[in-house]
Structure formats: C-alpha cells, structure tokens
Amino acid sequence: MIGAMFLLFCAMCSVLTVAFNYSNNKMRAEYREIADKRDQKVENLGKQVGEMKVKLDALPERTAEKTVDKVKPLVEEEKK
Helix, strand or coil: CCHHHHHHHHHHHHHHHHHHHHHHHHHHHHHHHHHHHHHHHHHHHHHHHHHHHHHHHHHHHHHHHHHHHHHHHHHHHCCC
C-alpha cells in the first residue's frame, strides 16, 4: 500500500515537472519575441539618432557659410 502511494506521488511529480518545463519554455519563447522586438526598436531609434546627428552637425557649417556670404559684401564696401 505504501509502495503504491509513493509510486503515485512519483508519477505526479514527474507529470508536474513535465508541465512546468513546457510552460517555462513557452514563456521563454514569448519573452524572447518581446526582447527581439525591443532590440529592433532600439536599433531603429539608433539609426534615427545617427541621421539627426549628421543633419545637426552640418547645420552650423551651412549657417556659417550663409553668414559669411552676407557679411563679405558689407566688409568690402566698408574698405572702399
């Protein structure tokens, strides 16, 4: 009688272990998908930041060139 009871407990533990591993693997797969989506978003944002940085780095050069173009004729007029 006790042997049958232990056998039943052992079988229940085995079933619960299999169920736990199955659900754990399923959750890991879901979290892996979520992490992949997050990594893709981060990569896209990184690209956008890089593009904006290039645009902002070029902005002072263009502004300086425009200013020089406007000031140059005035300076030349003052020299005369």
